[in-house]
Amino acid sequence: MPFFNTHRTRHHRAFYRRDPDRVAGGYKAALANPNTTRQGRKNAKAELHAMGRSSHVSFMTKLKRALGIRKTPHRERKAEARRERGYGTRRDRHAREYEY
Numbered sequence: 001m002p003f004f005n006t007h008r009t010r011h012h013r014a015f016y017r018r019d020p021d022r023v024a025g026g027y028k029a030a031l032a033n034p035n036t037t038r039q040g041r042k043n044a045k046a047e048l049h050a051m052g053r054s055s056h057v058s059f060m061t062k063l064k065r066a067l068g069i070r071k072t073p074h075r076e077r078k079a080e081a082r083r084e085r086g087y088g089t090r091r092d093r094h095a096r097e098y099e100y
Contacts, residue, residue, distance in 0.1 A: 024053045031057045034065040 027044040030036045036044070048055040064070075 020051065024048060024051055027053075028055075031055060032061045032065070034068055034070075 027048050030044040031041055031048075045055040
């Protein structure tokens, strides 16, 4: 058994600072996310108020959250992004490779 464990290193965050705009954006996203719990939204709203930021969420966002309406299903968004980049699906790549 080695005395010094060399393959595990610690990352020090002594000079790391969180960007307040990104933190506020995360809290705003939590307010609009339909999967966030009431307690989570309450906490996000309190944090935004403590930062001096607005915690306004539009009526349409609240309605979509209540009804569980998503803009586009995740699987469709992912497939569309792959098509735009020209990757396609595994079946598409196989068909291109073995065109008759």
